Amino acid sequence: MPIAGRLAGRRHLLAGTGALLAAPALAPAARAQGRFPDRPIRLIVPWPPGGSADAQLRSLAELASKTLGQPVLVENRAGASGTLGAQFLTTQARPDGYTLSQMHMSVVRRPFLVRTPPWDPVQDFTHIIGLCGWMFGVVVxxxxxxxxxxxxxxxxxxxxxxxxxxxxxxATTNHLAMEELSAREKIELVHVPYRASNEAAVAVASGEVMSVADSSAWAPLVEGGQLRLLCVWTAERSPRFPAAPTLKELGYDMVITSPYGLSGPKGMDPAVVQRLHDAFHAALMDPANAAVRTQFDMPLEYYSNRDYRDFIARRAEYEQAMAKKLNLRID
Structure with a gap:
């Protein structure tokens, strides 16, 4: 064989050998993606322990841990009307799937209530799954x-x-609903914000405030005879409290359940998002989580990751329009 031919063949062989040697270098990255999660996941609940959302999300975390093969650790960060979880996602968390938070309407609404919006509720998060809503009511x-x-x-x-x-x-959903009811009835009420719905319910029972308008953390005190439920804000009467009329029955065309879900920082890997969605969806449909939702009368409001992002986008448009209509500002 001519010298030029032998050299060309040698170069071809070396190139092929180089490709074979380079191939294993790609494998660890591929295997790393397939191992998600390989350490515990943090789930921020932006309320104190003991409320309905805390109970439902703790149940969800425990059940999802079994599917994911790693603990999902709940971390309570109460304050700022439930927006500290969102604040952490947008300022400190990495988009690796290991830090998630509850996403709810106060997070979606907040940018339209302040002079300097802290985040874009659609673009600055990765929306993973829609879960459920609340049964709100007014209690005395x-x-x-x-x-x-x-x-x-x-x-x-x-x-x-x-x-x-x-x-x-x-500026929570229930606060704004009471403001709207007050405006319709032309009455003047005094709003007293608490950190969580269970604390507010206890405050009514102890006489600190006259009423609470919030999710059903008040239910045990109603069943125990300390509190009286005046109305619920769901589409139908609650099977648990059939004597309480809905707002629609009282003449207001209002149904308020304020659906919430789970989100992470923006820029998450779609494969990681799908893995998390599937694990939390299985947990949401588990009878154990359904029992917690029944305990707190929380209606199922499931959305896939794509549908949940679309839902958040629609709600952001609505919240922006309502903030302008009612001239709402909190700063």
Whole structure:
């Protein structure tokens, strides 16, 4: 064989050998992706322990841990109307799938209430799964003079600026709903924000405030006879509290469940997102999690990751329009 031919053949052989030697270098990265997760996952619950969302998400985390093969550790970060989880995702968390937080309507709404928006609710997060909503209601002390929603409105009208109501924070869904109800009835109520719905319910039972408008952490105290439920905000009456009318039955075309889900930092790997979605979806549909939702009367509001992102985008448009309409500002 001519010398040139032998050299060409040698170069071809060396090139092929180089390719074979280079191939194993790609394998660890591919295997690393396939191992997700290989360490515990942090799930931020932006409320104190003991409330309905905390209970549902703790159940979800425990069940998802079995599928993922790693612990999902709940971390409570209460304050700022439930937005500290979102703040952490946008300022400190890496988009590697190991830090997640509850996504709820106060997070979506907040950029439209402040002069300097802290985040874009659609673009600055990776939305993973929609989970469920809340059953909201208005509750008063059982041994007080207010025995119905009509009594509540009449008392507020007769005592302007003296009827107090608690919620889990300023500019939360339930706070804004009460503001709308007050405007429709032309009554003046006094808002008293608490850190969590269970704390607000206890405050009513102890006489610190006259009523609470929040999710059903008040339910045990209603069943125990300390509190009285005046109305619920779901589409239908609650099987657990069939005597309480809905807002629609009371003449308001309002159904308020405030669906929530799970999100991570923006820029997450789609394969990791799908792995998390599938694990949390299995947990959501597990009878054990369904039992927790039943305990707190939480309606199922499931969305896949793509559908949940679309839902957040629609809600962001709605919240922006409502903030302009009601001239809402918190700074």
């Amino acid at each position: 002390k059982a041994d007080g003079p207010i025995r119905s929603w009509q009594d509540y409105v009449a008392h507020a009208r007769a005592n302007p600026g003296r009827l107090t109501y608690a919620t889990s924070g300023i």
